[in-house]
Amino acid sequence: MITVMVVDDDAEVRARALRCLARPEIRLASAANGRLALQDAHRLKPDVVICDIDMPEMDGFELLSALRDDPELGKTLVMMLTSESSRDSMRLGMSLGADDYLTKPFTGEELVEAFEGLMRRRGRLDLVIDSAVRQQEAQLRRVFSHGLDGTPDDAGLLTVDVSPGAGNRTVTDGVLLHCDLRNFTDMAARLTSDEVVALLTEYGDVVGSHVREAGGHHVQFAGSRMTALFTHSPTLDRRARPRAEAAAQSMTAAAVAMSRWTTREFGDRGLPDAEIAVQLHALAGASPGWESTLAIGQPQGEGDAVHQRAVQNAHLAARAVKNALDEKLASLTDHRFMEGDAPLNLAGYRLVRRIGRGGMSSVYLGVCKADGRLIALKVLEPRGEMETEQMLRFVREYTLLSRIDNPNVIGISDQGFSNEHAYIAMEYFENGDLRGRLHGPMAPDAAVKAMLQLAGAMEAIHALGIVHRDIKPENLMVRADGSIVLADFGIAKSVASSGAAQVLVTQQGSLMGSPSYVSPEQIAGHELTPGSDLYSAGVVFFELLTGARPYQAATMLDLLKMHARAPIPLLPETLARFQPLINKLMAKRPAARHASAASLIRDLEALAP
Known part of the structure; x- marks a missing residue:
């Protein structure tokens, strides 16, 4: 069932349009001017508005503008009706966001054809949007899957195009602020889907308010991450960089607020403290395309708009992270590696899956081929200039552990070197750590x-x-x-x-x-x-x-x-x-x-x- 509203000060035009569009699957409504239509629109939430331009109290252009500025009604399809055939009138309507234009007088067949064409375009758009949402959800699911293993999940999550020519809005003094809610996958593992939605919605509201207060222009949400754009503005006291830095510093207070909120809402779940990682990125001379972002520069309704985008992201991310958790659970039950998680080759051991990752090493669940015992294999992954230091620290850990024989100190059974890795074989704890208790x-x-x-x-x-x-x-x-x-x-x-x-x-x-x-x-x-x-x-x-x-x-x-x-x-x-x-x-x-x-x-x- 879709809702169609016809708005015209001519009662005969309204009646004829309603007759032409009368179908079982369509709920019809009408109004005599833009002001009345806007009042009814908040109650009816129409899918399509067909409106005249010349009307008393509020004309069609004013109604169109009001619809586009309203967070709840902004996506309503609008077809303009007018006896004016000038290009200026059509251009003005399209610039305000009209979806189609029909010139009076029109026949019933012309109205139905225009309406059906509008619905077909909406159907194609819905398919594109649904496809994009599915792709984003799949991307988030992959990112969260890597996050469950402790793998850095920076790659590809925020796809802000900062290449020249990406858009028609040149930024000469721009700064991107990236914020990431750390430990999100750990939190999500202890919450229901609805609770994950509540968590990410609160996170979006909190960080969005700080961005808004510092003069950020756009916001993009992607899972546990938010990116905001700051540009120079003659109406604000400071240039982009100081405002972005002020917003970054305020994220400390945002993290404290989030920690208090999670303690109040989920105090019995043992959630880790909320931590918000922040990064600034200069955009001098770049032309970013921000079609998928949310502009928050208007003085009215911006808080509601950011909240609405935060809610949309929260639902998408909740599905993605829960699917990732389900896939992870299945891999644990089946004793198999996740996709792209190729096992290492360590003599004497069969690696089952990665169970953790730190700054310089990964921990794998393995099986000792000699006796079938489950063991944990801590494998060094040296990187760059720190390789010598990391190897020294890794060898020292084995040296220390090999000297200890106590039931309350982790036991080790082996140390070795493959062609590319050093490793320590130690006791495996299927019940995890005390934090989880x-x-x-x-x-x-x-x-x-x-x-x-x-x-x-x-x-x-x-x-x-x-x-x-x-x-x-x-x-x-x-x-x-x-x-x-x-x-x-x-x-x-x-x-x-x-x-x-x-x-x-x-x-x-x-x-x-x-x-x-x-x-x-x-x-x-x-x-x-x-x-x-x-x-x-x-x-x-x-x-x-x-x-x-x-x-x-x-x-x-x-x-x-x-x-x-x-x-x-x-x-x-x-x-x-x-x-x-x-x-x-x-x-x-x-x-x-x-x-x-x-x-x-x-x-x-x-x-x-």
């Missing part, structure tokens, strides 16, 4: 039990002179029996007085560790001791008990300042018995913390049931 606060008894196991792991590595430097829930793996295992020694350091593992391959002044769990001495660049790991363990303990990290800030710099100087936060009254332990673990001075992990174990045992 955090759906709000953990029961206090369970938190103490987990901390006892972590403390046992720290006691073992510290006894060998090893400081982990990156203790956090993501590096605490969970076995099938629920026990906790400390993993990922990629940035661990030996502080022993001798041995090859002393080599420190990080540049002086670089921060090794995760900002939310880093110790004050790590921030200051001071010597690291086992107490540095104890501080990070205190942050983890606080999070296990409360479901939230002790320090949260709008910027990483502010977060680091809080770790360095802010008072230790208080636990809720119901958890007050754990406050002395938290205070000791998170003391700013290393000397005020536990003397050793063994000391921590004694305090935890005193709190255990």
